[in-house]
Amino acid sequence: MLNAGQGILNDMNSEEWTYRLAIHEAGHAISCFLNGVGFDFVKIMPHRRTKRCGLTKARIATDTTSPTKTHRDLLILLAGYCAECIKFGNGFKEGTIRDVEKAYCRALGVTSSEKECSQFMRDARDNTEKLLNNNWKSVERLADKLIEKHYITGSEVIEIITNETII
Numbered sequence: 001m002l003n004a005g006q007g008i009l010n011d012m013n014s015e016e017w018t019y020r021l022a023i024h025e026a027g028h029a030i031s032c033f034l035n036g037v038g039f040d041f042v043k044i045m046p047h048r049r050t051k052r053c054g055l056t057k058a059r060i061a062t063d064t065t066s067p068t069k070t071h072r073d074l075l076i077l078l079a080g081y082c083a084e085c086i087k088f089g090n091g092f093k094e095g096t097i098r099d100v101e102k103a104y105c106r107a108l109g110v111t112s113s114e115k116e117c118s119q120f121m122r123d124a125r126d127n128t129e130k131l132l133n134n135n136w137k138s139v140e141r142l143a144d145k146l147i148e149k150h151y152i153t154g155s156e157v158i159e160i161i162t163n164e165t166i167i
């Protein structure tokens with residue numbers, strides 16, 4: 001039995017699906033790097049089409065009361081979704097909904113009205129897109145590596161980005 005979401009996923013061929021996963025996780029990882037947030041690894045599991053299919057293990061702050069830190073964390077949380085939007089025009093996978101929900105909950109914690117919260121989310125989304133657009137080559141390069149290797153450590157990511165800058 002399939003639910004509607006899985007039905008849509010099954011209509012995508014596995015190459016498209018893998019590429020989407022890779023772009024999504026590369027977005028998270030590049031944003032971690034640019035915001036000085038350490039992460040242990042980034043991986044994709046393209047053959048597992050349900051539940052969580054990719055993961056960027058970030059050492060994100062647990063201070064949920066600081067608007068500045070929350071804004072920075074949102075730049076990382078929203079980066080998978082924003083990377084998908086930049087590349088494909090929309091955010092699609094199930095993990096994207098979870099990311100946006102998580103970001104919204106964090107935004108609620110540092111704002112005092114729904115209106116303020118929406119503005120906080122909009123600003124974070126705009127800044128995430130700017131950040132990724134300015135570093136898009138790194139996102140694509142990391143995504144290509146992820147498709148090749150499926151698992152990349154934090155220090156390997158730094159190497160990939162640094163090499164690109166040197167070239």
Ligand SMILES: [Zn+2]
Nearest residue numbers: 080095096099
């Ligand atoms: Zn994500």
